[in-house]
Amino acid sequence: MKKTLAIIGLGLIGGSLAIALKGFEDYEIVGVDVSQPTLRYASEHGVGDRVTERAADVLPQADVVVLALHPQGILDFLTEHRDRFKPGALVWDVCGIKTAILEGAAALPDTVDFVGCHPMAGTEFSGVEHAFGEMFRDSHFLMVPRETSRPEHLALLERMAAWIGCKDVYRTTPEAHDALIAYTSQVMHIIAVAVCDDPTLFDCKGYEGSSFRGCTRVAALDVGLWTQLFSLNQPALLEVLDRLIGNLQSYREVLASGDREALAKKLAFSAARKRQMDLPGPDLLA
Amino acid sequence: MKKTLAIIGLGLIGGSLAIALKGFEDYEIVGVDVSQPTLRYASEHGVGDRVTERAADVLPQADVVVLALHPQGILDFLTEHRDRFKPGALVWDVCGIKTAILEGAAALPDTVDFVGCHPMAGTEFSGVEHAFGEMFRDSHFLMVPRETSRPEHLALLERMAAWIGCKDVYRTTPEAHDALIAYTSQVMHIIAVAVCDDPTLFDCKGYEGSSFRGCTRVAALDVGLWTQLFSLNQPALLEVLDRLIGNLQSYREVLASGDREALAKKLAFSAARKRQMDLPGPDLLA
Incomplete structure (x- = not known):
């Protein structure tokens, strides 16, 4: 049976990830968004393998969760859903600051492995209709592990970064x-x-x-x-x-x-x- | 018999113009430079139709002269060669400032029609070996005529700008x-x-x-x-x-x-x- 990779937020970055990650190993890519027009567009344009508006239903099954929301949206999501993540899951975000996000992630249960990430790609547009799978081609993938991060999850992140076309992966600290x-x-x-x-x-x-x-x-x-x-x-x-x-x-x-x-x-x-x-x-x- | 279009200075911009202007109407493109390595490179790579180091020999025959030197080089060239230009010739420059250049051009004989120009293209490299004919594709061509500029020369400049791929031509004043x-x-x-x-x-x-x-x-x-x-x-x-x-x-x-x-x-x-x-x-x- 396929594993589940849920992408929370199908905006420009989340949508592009949902396209770029299709076919990665044995994962089914599930796009999650609260906007009906976004879900309809994603569904009609093959953004991810399937889409849903119900994060609460997907999280307990998701082996990997990608948070592709605005910074405050990520912090709110972690608070709201902290007890719904599947034990052993890898959770990573894609936002452009890391100290505040990792502080928020500190409230997660020990069973959840959170790694701060930042694929350095984007355009000046926003929204799923501007998403494209080639967005990450030749860009840097920054990774901010926690002390407890599991090596197999860091290796999995490196394989995902390579799959979407990133040219390298750098590990660093939130402050740096x-x-x-x-x-x-x-x-x-x-x-x-x-x-x-x-x-x-x-x-x-x-x-x-x-x-x-x-x-x-x-x-x-x-x-x-x-x-x-x-x-x-x-x-x-x-x-x-x-x-x-x-x-x-x-x-x-x-x-x-x-x-x-x-x-x-x-x-x-x-x-x-x-x-x-x-x-x-x-x-x-x- | 072909007309003569001389390009003075085969650097990045002059070299690119010498490539881009090849085949324009009935003009022979003559590249002029003082550097032997530059002339050799230009000659071997088809930068212009022919090259020479002797500006003084070309100017009396040149119907059109393009000054593709640094600003001070343009001012010095105008002083040194003021009496060598062919009567009725169109002379234009390509440099990024216009007030100082047009002040220098004021010393030319009345028989020379000088028009300040600025094709807004370039790269962060320099030298003929980085020249390429597509440089001006879709860029703006700025033109600063003088009161005495002949309409047929402005029309000729517009045709040259179109030939090298500029998307539009704007006329303005030196100060603006x-x-x-x-x-x-x-x-x-x-x-x-x-x-x-x-x-x-x-x-x-x-x-x-x-x-x-x-x-x-x-x-x-x-x-x-x-x-x-x-x-x-x-x-x-x-x-x-x-x-x-x-x-x-x-x-x-x-x-x-x-x-x-x-x-x-x-x-x-x-x-x-x-x-x-x-x-x-x-x-x-x-």
Whole structure:
């Protein structure tokens, strides 16, 4: 008999996982959502093997549970359903912060093996109708195990990550994850929205190139989700944001000074860091 | 007999133009460069129809001259060769600032029709070996005519822009161009280098997603070129940079306040601007 892998929340990420995980080993992929239009769309488009709105019915049978909700939704779900998980189940989430989530998971019974995860993929769209199975191709899969995490579950997660196309799996701690993500992801979103606040935004159509599109692409974000992600990681994000503003001001000063030699030296320093950082990455033009 | 179109400077942009313009109407594309390795590479890889190191020999025969040098190189070339251009020739440049270039072009004889141009395409690489003919596909072509510009030359430029794949041609003034470019391009490059100055840059490998790659891609810039571009557009760039720092600080404040509702409102405002700005653009995932 097939094992059950339940995905709670068929939004952009959950829906994409439900597509990408189809056919993985001997698991039946069951999509769970509270929205009837989402369930209908998922059912009609093969998002998962089957769908249901009844999490309470699926959880006792589910060997693996993926929580693909907004951060607060994950915390609420863990509280509401803490006693419904199948003993021995692996439960993992996909959200972009880990400290708050792992604190919430601490309330689970010992029989549930919770591992914080973060597949670093996504688009600026949301909803199951934008889900696609190739989303995770060549992306990083971050994994935050707990001390009690079972090795066979970590191995299972690695196989799932490979199946959906992730290029590597990194293990880390909640604190290290959240500090780095504040830099590599959250502040990129703050930059994108801050750039779009410029009063000349609407004048610049026809004058934008790939650097503008690349930098601002993520500004059209899911407001509810990112309000939670930013707020739940506030201290780390403020630190990174202050460092960024300081670095921008430092560029402002050298530019204002009119000292071309100093400007060139500063640019050479930064450009060399970027080149060094990317080597030997394949992502330069991605 | 074929007409002559000379491209001065076979770097990334000039080389790409020399490839992309091959076959355009009845023009022979002549690539001009002072570097022997560049000329050899161009000759061996079909960059242009033929190449030469002798600008002084080509200019008197050239019906169209494209200046694809760094800004200071363009200004120096115009001074050195002002009396060598063929009477009635169309001369255009491709560089990312226009006020300083058009000031330099004012010294040309009346017989030369100079039009400032800016095809908004490029990569973070430089040199003829990174040139490719598809570079201009779907990009904007900005055109800054002078009062005396001949309509048939503007029409010729529009045909060239279409031939190399640009999706549209916008006409503007030097001042408007430089103010908008400070925002859409120059400050994107300042952001990219400032982000790479963060001390945690090298720790973040494996933790970066598409937003980080999109924002920092252009940080590996051509230092000499960008030092000139920034310096020659200093006042406009400082204005945009100050506005950006102000917008980032405004996000910092609302985040530090812990007021989630205010943060959500601010994010909703910015995200809606981005969505409105992109409509009905095809570039969302570019």
